[in-house]
Amino acid sequence: MDFAFDARTEELRARLLAFMDEHVYPAEAVAEEQRAALASPWEVPPVVEELKAEARRRGLWNLFMPGEEHGAGLTNLQYAPLAEITGRSPQLAPTALNCAAPDTGNMEVLAQFGTEEQRKRWLEPLLAGEIRSAFAMTEPDVASSDATNIETRIERDGDAYVITGRKWYISGALHPDCRVFIVMGKTDPEGADIRRQQSMVLVPRDTPGVEVRRAMRVYGYEDHYHGGHAEVVFDGVRVPADHLVGEEGGGFAIAQARLGPGRIHHCMRLIGMAERAIELMCRRAVSRTAFGKPLATQGVVQEWIADSRVAVEQLRLLVLKTAWLMDTVGNRGAHTEIQAIKIATPRTVTEIIDKAVQLHGAGGVSQDFPLAELWAAARTLRLADGPDEVHRRSLARRELKRYA
Template sequence: MSPESHPDPYPAYAAPSPRARELYAAMLAFMAQEVLPAERAYEEHRHAAGEQDHSVPPVIEELKAKARERGLWNLFLPSESGLTQLEYAPIAELSGWSNELAPEAINCQAPDTGNMELLHLIGTPEQQQRWLRPLLAGEIRSAFAMTEPRVASSDATNIETRIERDGDEYVVNGRKWWISGAADPRCAVLIVMGKTDPEAVTHRQQSMVIVPVDTPGVRIERSLPVFGRQDQHGHCEVSFTDVRVPVSNILGEEGGGFAAAQARLGPGRIHHVMRALGAGERALAMMVQRVQVRTAFGGPLAEQSAVRERIAESRIELEQARALCHVAAHIVDTRGNKAARHAIAAAKVAVPRAVCAVIDRAIQVHGGAGVSDATPLAMLYGWHRAMRIFDGPDEAHLTTLARHELTRPPLFDLPPSLFDQMRDVDAEGAR
């Protein structure tokens, strides 16, 4: 592996620490030696158990133990790892090469990372001891219950689930869906978003409460497939019927749910984007390998100009997407999540688009193998196409970006355009 063929994973302005480079090298070796070879055992377990079975393939816990031995654990959380977001980005990208195995192996998997960030930022000492400690240790899993079937949940102010105070308890009633991770037998706790005060100002109506999964009234109704494929952890529809939890289970302050959701989603979105780049790189690598060994119409596919253009376009798109991701991570590190919101929004739109385009091209050159389970491409496409919807759909991010552009002043006072001058002449003539 030469530096020319595999350039430095960090941008020139990053100045990563020696520890960051050591962890990147360790992750590179871990992926090659442990994770990618373990994919067969994972798929064999899932196939034998059946897609409706959400039991945990034994290889997961084996990989987690090996990752901890190598120091590859909780790298997403700066307070635990000592890494900046930009230092973590190339490591997260490597994990995206095997999105079903690697993120969990290093305890950097969604939705647990976002929930751990919330508990770390605004959890009480008691909440952190009961829930954050076992999550950081990889002993339990969690889920984040916000999306609802009856409303457009990309606008959190639409949420209808009620969280009503009754003495020393909150009573939760509502229905959620696409609650990722809730079918996993290790899922012990839900962070639930609901309305505590529908009469308050719009962004102070919502609150978050911690609900243990085994609380009476919590029911996992079903696990929803993504493009016909069941996830091992499940994307579930969950109902809450007169679910009672202590008032001490409020996360943060009452009425602070909307602000907490934004704080959670910022880092979560950028982490999704980091991992997505790894999937795009894997698809491109598969495409390059395939076209060099597949012959059609008298020669290798790699000799056809149309195929070469697709490879080149894929490399350009991935590099552009990576640059946006790294810029967003750098702003998070240097100026904070709020300052990075527009850069994160841009990356959240651009990266899944680029990755889906690259995976689609890889599917095309693989033919029938590309749309079957003979390769991971169909699975990768389904997940990353869905990424353009979860954690905010493209349209929500584009609206945010457009609003920002429309409200900020231009860099210069622009001279009148030719059109404006002609309009002024017409107006003068009319007078």
């Protein structure tokens, strides 16, 4: 096996690392200062637009998007180490490169399943970074880990669809540039095939009946840079029938196609988060003294650092293998590995960040270091895109099937 990155990946890595050092890391403190002075917590700090302009100038734009028609034409294996780098500053870097969720998944859906008119109206401005979007799937009144439980109704009425339901943790819904929702609901709730009951429709943000009711916090954070996570009510929302994405009954399959790449993108960025936590841990260990000795000489601290390094190297190899399989045999062929990284990566990275928090003491839970926010993000990813237990259940069934 060849573990070396190809020439294009190496060139983009060098370009991205320079961008991070010269622009992104210095912008973290600037963004916080600017955000404190904004009239609304959902307004975008001016430095974010400056980062986006610089990223475009450097050719670091839409790197996630497969195919040269809409993106950089990178494979999953080429994109993986780049996404890892952006994970070191998850609030700013993915947005700066137009590679932030939920827009990435929504762009992939529109590129793969959207009509020509849908792509022209929504995909093109999303690719240009001119607008943002949201994906409305999770609901508060049902166990959303089972997508067949969704209760939102999408009913055909002449040349329109009428949407009624309540969603929550809808990422991006509070962003001032959010212009469209992709909404998943049931068009055939009594259908015999529970995986053909659901459909997806495009709902412009300003459609009458759409109410963004409140911001949902994640371990106390509101995730302003990504447009928050909102509770949204759709009260008799009417959209033209041509706003249907794909075909009626295709919603579940589209959701699965959307979540596959999203899961691996999250895992790629998580490795970058772990790398930043290890860096902060090491810097803290060599700069602080406790009980007459540098923290770096304490046996338990050395164990934390060593164990963290081993864990990250293991995770990276598994993520890269998964990316390679997705490129060579497709998402179906990589199903086991996609589930494996989704189980292992958030859990392990949360443990690594927790050690870094512990080493920083009170500083670790403060706003003066990024660790608390990194921990909250990593812990949340044990729920997002399917909880650990669902992936374990599916993975175990796949293993057992070989012996049945």
